[in-house]
Amino acid sequence: MRAAEQVLVQEFLAAFQAATDSELIGQHEEVPFDERQRLDALLRVRFPNQVDAVDLAVEAVDATYPRDAHRLAEFLTCFNDQRRQDAAPAVPVVAARHLTSAAKDVLRGAGINYFESSSGTLLFRYRTWLIDIERPSKQSLDRKIGSLFNGAREQVVHALLMHWHRTGEQGWVAGNELATTAETSTFTVSKTLQELEKHDWVEATGSGPSQRRRLKNAGGLLDAWSDEWTRRARSEPRTRLYTYAGGRGGIVDRIIQKMEGRTGWAISGAAAANARVPHLTVVDRVLVIVPPGLAKPWAEEMELEQADKGSNITFVERSGASLLFLDEHPERPASRFTSPFIQYLDLLDGVGRNKELAREYRERVLKLGEPDHD
Missing domain, CATH: 3.40.1350.10 (Trna Endonuclease; Chain: A, domain 1)
Incomplete structure (x- = not known):
């Protein structure tokens, strides 16, 4: 010893x-x-x-x-x-x-x-x-979990969850394949997956170049990501705006029209979830991801009004994992909706009925049971 x-x-x-x-x-x-x-x-x-x-x-x-x-x-x-x-x-x-x-x-x-x-x-x-x-640890290993959901590592987590969502429990994946979909390096993928294995969310088979992994606890991994997401969301730059939105498509079609010709944006939260699951909720506001530093310039160019109260548009400044796996709605040309996992995470913001909608969305779209904790 x-x-x-x-x-x-x-x-x-x-x-x-x-x-x-x-x-x-x-x-x-x-x-x-x-x-x-x-x-x-x-x-x-x-x-x-x-x-x-x-x-x-x-x-x-x-x-x-x-x-x-x-x-x-x-x-x-x-x-x-x-x-x-x-x-x-x-x-x-x-x-x-x-x-x-x-x-x-x-x-x-x-x-x-x-x-x-x-x-x-x-x-x-x-x-x-x-x-x-039970005493709090001065150097808790749990604090290191947050690092899995930042930067390129977060992109790997997102790609792994999307692979599981598309292929199911038997969806084994190679590191180089995951690196391509996550838009990052094989080194980052390897290091991230090693950490995920320690937490028993991922299992591996084979070794060397033939090694493949699969997600064995999608719900547990998503819960851990949710914890970090909601903590981080409190400090995200958000700009609340207003514009008149008439017509059948309401505020969603209005923002798609306003965003024409721009890149680096996507619609998330309740509006995006409702596009994937029609009639999930009544949509009278929209959450829009925009590139860091461009919320105010874009708002001025689009002639959107500042509105701390009564807003129907929220610009949140982000890049990275939030903009992976975007969808274009077949009935809304040029639309950009976030992936089902980003939609779910953004429903956890506590606005209106969003948390209730998140539980329903998790079951109906993500095919996952209740989270281990609220």
């Missing part, structure tokens, strides 16, 4: 004894089992006012993501399965430097106790004992 793992075991033991007032009566390291595998530490402890000792099977790791948590749960279960028949099952424990919140959920669901040394978080369940100390 390496020095770093020894330190983690000792940090767990100190936290555990402080919480239980238990006594350490035996410790073994690098415990062999299953001919090829070794457990980091087997600790024998005695709880206060109890005669019988209890074994703790401790596996020490550094950073733990959901994929690692599944592996650790299987490993510790295998250890108990391989113990001699006259030995009581050891209480399984993962001692980690960092744990993502999703990894904690996996371990908790599998009945595995855990300790996070960076925060002092401790979950321990055994018979009548329940210790549940």
Whole structure:
């Protein structure tokens, strides 16, 4: 066992004894089992006012993501399965430097106790004992998730979700193919997919140039993207405007007409969702993505009025992933509507009935169940 793992075991033991007032009566390291595998530490402890000792099977790791948590749960279960028949099952424990919140959920669901040394978080369940100390990590791995939904990495996420939407659960895809649709480099695709695998959203088959991946948890990935999207949306530059919109097509046709000859724009949110699913809602306002820095110049050129109240047009300045996979409505020549995933994300803005519409859109168009959280 390496020095770093020894330190983690000792940090767990100190936290555990402080919480239980238990006594350490035996410790073994690098415990062999299953001919090829070794457990980091087997600790024998005695709880206060109890005669019988209890074994703790401790596996020490550094950073733990959901994929690692599944592996650790299987490993510790295998250890108990391989113990001699006259030995009581050891209480399984993962001692980690960092744990993502999703990894904690996996371990908790599998009945595995855990300790996070960076925060002092401790979950321990055994018979009548329940210790549940949850403290915020100073350097949470969850904060790194946000980086997956920025810049070129966000384009990879978008392309992967679109590939899944078009091909289904068996839609394996090669890195170079994904790089083409995501309009980014194969290096960025490779690094992004490696991170997605850690979170157990993606699985891989093959190796080297023949390696292919598929999305195994589209709902989980979309939920994580939604969290980052709504957080980021609060600081996006938005310009609220008004123009008269008569005629059958209303404000949507009016803005398409105004945008004639321009590039780098698209209609999103409720107006775009209603174009994909007619009669989803009544559309009396439109969200329009425009290039960064061009909202006010374009508004002046189009003779749109500033309107902090009573606006029917909102310009939001964006580039990148939002403008991938645009659709032209067959009955509206020169129209540019965002992809179904961007439409869904923009429905999460809380305007009017948009959140209610988002749930319906998620089920009817994206074919996904309810999000894990609201």
